[in-house]
Amino acid sequence: MKAGSRFLNAVSAVALSAGVVSSGAGMAVLASAAVAEAAVIQRIEVRGAQRVGVDAVRSNITIKPGQSFSNADIDESVKRLYATGFFSDVRISVSGGTLVVSVSENQLINQVVFNGNRKIKDDKLRGFVQTQPMGPYSESLVSADIARIKEAYAAIGRSDVEVTTQVVTVAEGRVNLAFVINEGDRTKIDKITFVGNSAYGDTRLASVIQTKRSNMLSFLTRKDVYNEDKLRADEEALRQFYYNHGYADFRVISSDVALDASGNEYAITITVDEGQRYKFGNISVESTVEGVDGADLERLVETRAGNTYSARDVQKSMEAISRRVSSAGYPFARVVPRGDRNFENNTIGVTYMVDQGERAYVERIEIRGNTRTRDYVIRREFDISEGDAFNQETISRAKRRLEALGYFTSVNISTAPGSASDRVVVVVDVVDQPTGAFSVGAGYSVGGDGLMLEASVEEKNFLGRGQFIRVAVGGGLQSSRTYNFSFTEPYFLGYRLAAGFDLFRNETSSNSDYKYEETGGTVRVTAPITEELATTVRYTYKELKYTEDGAYGADGLPYTGDDSMSAPYIDLIEGSPWRQSIIGHSVVYNTLDDRTMPREGIYASFTHEYAGIGGDSEYYKVYGRVRYFQTLSDELDLVGSLSAGAGHVVSTGDNLNVFDQFQIGGKDLRGFETNGIGPRLNGDPLGGTTYFTASAEVNFPLPALPQDLNIRGSFFADAGTLYGNDVSNSAGVVGTDMSMRASLGAGILWLSPFGPLRFDYAVPVVKEDFDKVQNFRFSMASSF
Template identity: 80%
Template sequence: MKAGSRFLNAVSAVALSAGVVSSGAGVAVLASAVAAQAAVIQRIEVKGVQRVSPEAVRSNISIKPGKSFSNTDIDESVKQLYATGFFSDVRISVSGSTLVVSVSEAQLINQVVFNGNRKIKDEKLRGIVQTQPMGPYSQALTAADISRIKEAYASIGRSDVEVTTQVVPVAEGRVNLAFVINEGERTKISKINFVGNNAYGDSRLQSVIQTKQSGVLSFLTRKDVYNEDKLRADEEALRQFYYNHGYADFRVVSSDVSLNEAGNEYTITITVDEGERYKFGDVKVESTVEGVDGADLQGLLESHAGSTYSAKDVQKSMEAISQRVAAKGYPFARVVPRGDRNFGNNTIGVTYLVDQGERAYVERIEIRGNTRTRDYVIRREFDLSEGDAFNQEVITRAKRRLEALGYFTSVNISTQQGTAPDRVVLVVDVEDQPTGSFGIGAGYSVGGDGLVLEASVEEKNFLGRGQFIRLAVGGGFEDSRTYNFSFTEPYFLGYRLAAGFDLFKSQTSSNSDYKYEEQGVTFRVTAPITEDLATTVRYTYKQIKYKEDGAFGTDGIAHTSDDTLSDPYIDLIEESPWKQSIIGHSFVYNTLDDRTMPREGIYASLTHEYAGLGGDSDYYKVYGKFRYFHPLSDEFDIIGSVSASAGHVIATDGKLNVFDQFQIGGKELRGFDTQGIGARAGDDPLGGTTYFTASAEASFPMPLVPQDLNLRGAIFADAGTLYGNDVSTGRSTVVGTDMSVRASVGAGIVWLSPFGPLRFDYAVPVAKEDYDEVQNFRFSMANQF
């Protein structure tokens, strides 16, 4: 029965009970209004209830005995009873001093089932619909559930899904409800076109947006699902990309979406206006805050005259200034950039204006949308809390941190007015995404262990607490085994300190007659210095065992023969096990734009460590690496990178052990085996005291391959040397202690698969020594699940 009819029935009942007789509905309404104004009832009688108690009905109406009521109260009472969902019909009338509430109870849901669904499982659909067993059956609620099911199917690319319902009575007052689903065909994206782009090719722009064209593996990635909100986010991603590469006038002219109903596929056309490319002109800081000199803040700027204009550099400069000024005791200071375009030479001068700003405080931080990640994991990325001064630059920095975590598909921070003019409510909307990964690594060693495999499982948001856990197991055909377990708490004791530990154990077989085993633990703490620079302190305790291959006694002690091994390894076996106690310290600088497929930025690290706090090793080591990425061609999406690394170790008390020296090979110099170069005693690697490596690489989209396969080719050249020896060798002849340079060239294929990036490399040494060990082919992979 419609609400209007119910209202008229109720009003008519009041009118009749008041003695007003009329054939006109309008007269009845008028009369009932007058009567109801003076009506006072002494009791409420409930009729028609079976499962629901009369008291529950009385508690859901606004009319009370002994108090006057109007037709508005009757209407509200009817609405309240319907809103409970337990009644299919409600009528209210007055009989003398009694209010009579007559109801017909709605049927109860006995069971909710789903038929025809294959792409979305029952468990997920049960979480989507609001109709539940033992709840009331409501046509309005069922219709809303149908809409929810359709939205769920649209999110996986099945917009033409059809959903109907079947209601089957099973007992008096009980029904089974079945949602009958015709999933239809999957709606695809056949083509994403860009119009107006001259500086960047289509493939480069497609790498910026999240929406992808349909391909053979789209059923795994689900990135070819059209969604209007997702398309708006892609437009913003394009704007940020162009703004950060000098195109300050860039705009998205239009995004047109057309559906080919015959093929059930979309075509998306994004028309852009790139505008001119700008560089920074004069950059300066001006301050109106007493006690703050703009000249003193000049050194904080990331934007510099003559460099390509970048909105990201402007934002980072604003944050740095705001942080410095707040630290000086001005928490409400505001930094506003003022641009001065020079169309004659395509430059933009920027003046950062620092003023006091309005006083506002954070009243509340409200977090929404996180179904897995805990609230405190999100809150701790903010450098402010409830009651602190509101600062927009701090909010922007928190947003960037949340996005960098990799826990969410989207992060949006907005503000709302608080309970007072100077109070602000921060609303943080996030959407969780899978954070677990499974990895496989493989390599092939000529004359060594043959095929070597490693499998790993990691979770970077364990139980939604933001903790990182990784377990890896590896092995080869020649009794090589590796085991690793890592745990990291990113906010140790509530501070921005990443504390954790690593447990490890490995066993390898040498080309000669011994086996090498090591096991130990590392404790580490990492602290950020800036957004891009961090420092780590670690302590490692390690036990190392050397055993003669095939000479294991039942007592677990290796039994050796002087005639079978090189001299240094005889000593290692006879005095096994060995112990190392090492303390180390590192700096890491990271400005890469993307960890999976970086296109620009720097990654650099410098480490020094000391062994000698107990144990059998006494040395000082220093080593580091540097890698720089830069686009070689924006139009053709060619990425260049160069890298270099070096290290040196000296004994601090006597000689070095074999395991104290550096060992490098295929990871640093592709084309060579692990421990494939450096000093050797017979077949046994001794390593070296000093190494240098350098590498150059260019990667590019694979020609004649569909873009949706995400295949990139690479060509590279590696060079390096490992030399020096401070290990006592007795009578053995040692080779490879000189500074001989090794080099290799090769090609690879990088596949940005739905499981993560996979890489296949084939390298050929072009400069090597006769005693070096070669490994031409390497394979590595990391995948999401």
């Protein structure tokens, strides 16, 4: 009886205090002043659940018949019911031995539409909102969706977007929801100001950060969109820039952003403290790991006493030492740099300490934030996997690789404790970004096709698999046509082998006498040797067709009636079509800091080819090129470069064909036409067996133009020669001797949204009478 009395007393206390008080805000509390002892109910009664169903309500209640409960259980039950999103009001009360749950259902969404949106299409907006058709209508969810839509518009530079909603009842309990969007104008960036900088001017620092001032092309580049996360990344880019140029004490003091509502423009002010510039002092390696001699590791160090301090060189040295020690059987060894500042002579001595780190293993690699890129594409950039020894240098290297892919706007790698003290969880947070591109390029050839155009579509993360696809079509106003298709799988068969193929077709009219057609394909595999060195093996097969005036006779054979044509070209037409079967091997060394606009580093390539596995060509060919970049003045952003190239081909059969020999000019030797120098017969270029080229150039930002336009000027000097001839039936050839040519010129380089464009004007200062001159050159091309 005592137990029954306690139950009745508890229930009476609840009933006398008016049961449960509920509010539309989504919270209900048991109104009893205190339930001294836990109550027990015998049954649960649900009221108002018409569409959702009684069972769905009961499943979200923590209170069970025959079990004691308290105010905390009622609070938790109310929270769970509201969290489903199906209810606008929830009330829980006790009547006798019955728990009464009264709910008011939210209306169901019949349709979700977007009105007024032009810059962001409906399908993309649907991906941002969580309110979905046949789901419940929730004021809190709709408010959150409005915030997400505004964030999406802010990401494209429209921070003043206005979003409202319209709700229309279409049937009992069903509504249509419309998000009404007033996109407003683009929010621009009026100015970016740096305060506290003396070593580098505003123009130089502006080239380091990704955020740019608004200009006439900002609608294409979208670099004038303000974003807080982007600004934080710009701060980090400034830190790395200064750290790599000797300023180890550099700090970003503040980044202030002000919005001018009248002009809808941001003004960004970044205040910095540069500190002193340091050089490296004494460099040494010490080891506390038994069996590892620090002196033997010193040759791996890239930092040298007397050089300008660079955090990048310190990091590279740490990674090189870590790889060597790990490969020697010490997977848990860690490398820690210890700096010794000398403020009197502004030097930093670095001692690389190698010690035995804590034994820790990777329990798992957790990837978050990737909405498009597949997990395995991210995982394969790690040199470790689950169960391997944890190594911080390996994690740092994976981060750089992921950033270099260009698939993500941000990459952050952190660690969390695992299930045991010696287990570590590696957490990878990424944010996908668009990786497709459509570009239109233009060039101009004097004496050739005149204006030339190329349109291309490429995707470097196809279907989130990390595969590269490119389709390009180009042509001139007269008869030149080019068609190209490329595909690359960067991890062939699960290995770090970039395998792919290229298909191509080119049609050109070299002069008024003949037409040239080339059709073929290449299969290639590239393997990295180190982070900076890679090797490629390729096989190419192509068919070359020469026809006079591009015409065929009545018999279906190429027409060859023009006796004024050079004998080798008559032979080419009569022997058409020709076939080449070529196997080649290349080695590339690349230390450039930026592939698009390098300021420091070396790019070198060496290739050798053998033709003769079938086909009409039989030769062995070697050629290569190296280009060195160095910043001459950081303050003026003055960049110098030196380059040199050479090649030689020898016949492994009877003679070489015209198309087997080297042809240079144009981009290799500005001021001359493509195929403008070297051996010729009756004005026709035959090519040569050997060539040498050299070039010196300096480029700089044009002072009268905004730096954000990425337009730079240049002065250059080119020199080179093409000589030797091994083509049969070529009596009377001129230009076979090793005569040098040279030119001087100036140019404009525009890093446009369509790719790098060059406008060069060069004047030959040393040439032969039979050379073909082309002073002006306008092309879309990279320096490599």
